[in-house]
Amino acid sequence: MKRLLFIYNPQAGKGIVKNHLANIVDIFTKADYLVTVWPTQGKEDATRVAARQGWWYDRVVCCGGDGTLSETVSGLLTLETPPVLGYLPAGTTNDFSRNLGLPRGLEKAALTAVEGTPRPCDMGRFNDRYFVYVAAFGIFTDVSYGTPQEFKNAFGHLAYLLEGATKLGDLGRGYHLTVEHDGGTLEDDFIYGMVTNTNSVGGFKVFPPSQVSLDDGVFEVVLVRQPRKVGDLQDALLSLVRQNAEESRQVVAFHTQKLKITAAEALPWTLDGEYGGAPEVARIETQNKAITLMWGK
Numbered sequence: 001m002k003r004l005l006f007i008y009n010p011q012a013g014k015g016i017v018k019n020h021l022a023n024i025v026d027i028f029t030k031a032d033y034l035v036t037v038w039p040t041q042g043k044e045d046a047t048r049v050a051a052r053q054g055w056w057y058d059r060v061v062c063c064g065g066d067g068t069l070s071e072t073v074s075g076l077l078t079l080e081t082p083p084v085l086g087y088l089p090a091g092t093t094n095d096f097s098r099n100l101g102l103p104r105g106l107e108k109a110a111l112t113a114v115e116g117t118p119r120p121c122d123m124g125r126f127n128d129r130y131f132v133y134v135a136a137f138g139i140f141t142d143v144s145y146g147t148p149q150e151f152k153n154a155f156g157h158l159a160y161l162l163e164g165a166t167k168l169g170d171l172g173r174g175y176h177l178t179v180e181h182d183g184g185t186l187e188d189d190f191i192y193g194m195v196t197n198t199n200s201v202g203g204f205k206v207f208p209p210s211q212v213s214l215d216d217g218v219f220e221v222v223l224v225r226q227p228r229k230v231g232d233l234q235d236a237l238l239s240l241v242r243q244n245a246e247e248s249r250q251v252v253a254f255h256t257q258k259l260k261i262t263a264a265e266a267l268p269w270t271l272d273g274e275y276g277g278a279p280e281v282a283r284i285e286t287q288n289k290a291i292t293l294m295w296g297k
């Protein structure tokens, strides 16, 4: 009999997991797993339990929103040989799960967690922390802006925000940055930056799907320069909407394995939609195929 650790956030997505718990455990049991169930007790608890107990299990499955997935992965990455991870999306935002082709419904996702296709995926290191699919800074990811929910929705709203800014003639507040990546170094003022592993962050796409993969060992980086005039904002917006960032003066887009961003002041970041601190120097690196995730067939 194999061993499975099921970590779930009882608060995620208004507590929907509770209504499905018996069915989920039954699905795991039928797949020949002895199941340990761990309802998370608060912030960072998923990280703690995954880091301390994960080594003993053949499979870890987590259930919750992007926050729970990110916390579980952070714990598993401290292990020498992390077990295969299944994910049951149950949050208010489940951006990442779209990339895994998971079926709708917790029972179907539970079946995928034990009988789907295991695929190694790249994870991100951000100074001494980890992220699963996105690290970002700038307009509307700033801590001073508002609630965590507003951060979470920021990515999907970027194009919309730029459009609004264009109408208002608000050129935004830039950060003076030195950006060192595999292909060179640039120094300029930027209003927004995103380092991502996926092609779907709130439906905001920059790279053609053929250039993006979860296991290629590189991240996709998008930086929006500080506009000097309203026309610059329009230029940035158009290039984002048309997915031709490479041709825009306002938007810089590239792939890289390593990235170092040095800011002239504290720069607030979000990691997987949660506040990630405000370091002056951010060292970001792809951890190639660091976690094997269960995918839908």
Ligand SMILES: Nc1ncnc2c1ncn2[C@@H]1O[C@H](COP(=O)(O)OP(=O)(O)OP(=O)(O)O)[C@@H](O)[C@H]1O
Binding pocket: 009, 010, 011, 012, 013, 014, 040, 041, 042, 043, 044, 045, 063, 064, 065, 066, 067, 068, 069, 071, 090, 091, 092, 093, 094, 152, 274
């Ligand atoms: N028992 C708990 N009570 C309160 N918060 C918790 C508890 N367990 C975990 N958390 C915290 O809740 C945060 C959000 O969790 P999660 O992302 O799973 O759910 P969500 O907010 O509903 O979904 P999303 O983040 O996708 O909007 C996590 O950062 C986690 O640390």
